[in-house]
Amino acid sequence: MTMPTMQEALKLFEQTLKQRCEQSSRFEFGIAKNFRIHSAMVAVCAEMIASRLPEIDGQKAYIMGLFHDYGKLTYDYERSDKFHGLEGYKALNKLGYDELARICLTHTFYEQELNIKEYASYNPSEMRKCRKLIQEVPFDDYDRLIQLCDRLSIGVNYNLKERMKYLQNAYKIPTVQLKKKYREALKLKSYFDAKCGCDIYKLLGVN
Numbered sequence: 001m002t003m004p005t006m007q008e009a010l011k012l013f014e015q016t017l018k019q020r021c022e023q024s025s026r027f028e029f030g031i032a033k034n035f036r037i038h039s040a041m042v043a044v045c046a047e048m049i050a051s052r053l054p055e056i057d058g059q060k061a062y063i064m065g066l067f068h069d070y071g072k073l074t075y076d077y078e079r080s081d082k083f084h085g086l087e088g089y090k091a092l093n094k095l096g097y098d099e100l101a102r103i104c105l106t107h108t109f110y111e112q113e114l115n116i117k118e119y120a121s122y123n124p125s126e127m128r129k130c131r132k133l134i135q136e137v138p139f140d141d142y143d144r145l146i147q148l149c150d151r152l153s154i155g156v157n158y159n160l161k162e163r164m165k166y167l168q169n170a171y172k173i174p175t176v177q178l179k180k181k182y183r184e185a186l187k188l189k190s191y192f193d194a195k196c197g198c199d200i201y202k203l204l205g206v207n
């Protein structure tokens with residue numbers, strides 16, 4: 001199990017973001033700012049929830065949040081049917097950061113037996129690979145925490161409902177699937193509400 005230090009993590013994140021911007025002006029001017037905001041908001045959310053949970057390391061949770069979408073920095077994801085989670089998994093494993101690699105892979109899913117049909121915009125053979133990989137690693141609380149924080153973060157705010165609306169528009173998710181995603185996200189929130197002994201929305205300052 002290898003994790004970068006905070007200093008190493010921030011350096012790697014900035015370097016890779018810079019490289020991506022140098023490769024694509026479309027990314028630099030159209031996506032980079034929102035990518036940075038989203039990654040940082042997920043990181044802060046994870047650290048704030050972790051502050052209530054002695055069994056979760058806050059710094060590790062922050063770094064995991066920051067890197068959950070790292071795969072999007074490694075290729076032109078908007079013009080590809082590759083799955084960014086798998087690309088991040090491969091890239092971070094190559095660097096020896098297996099715990100971060102795992103988060104890239106698990107953050108999108110909410111069940112070990114993922115239904116490939118629900119991820120129709122991605123290459124099916126990639127999704128079969130993901131299913132096989134995630135079946136080998138039962139989700140732990142770090143996986144669940146980043147899954148929740150990713151679903152909470154919308155711009156500079158946190159709100160599950162607003163994030164779902166955004167995902168529906170951005171990825172054209174059918175309503176039935178979206179409702180399922182929302183139900184699963186609420187279950188994750190309830191899980192952490194109970195663990196923290198408070199409403200996560202209060203902790204995050206959601207009105």
Ligand SMILES: [Fe+2]
Binds near residue numbers: 038069
């Ligand atoms: Fe994300």
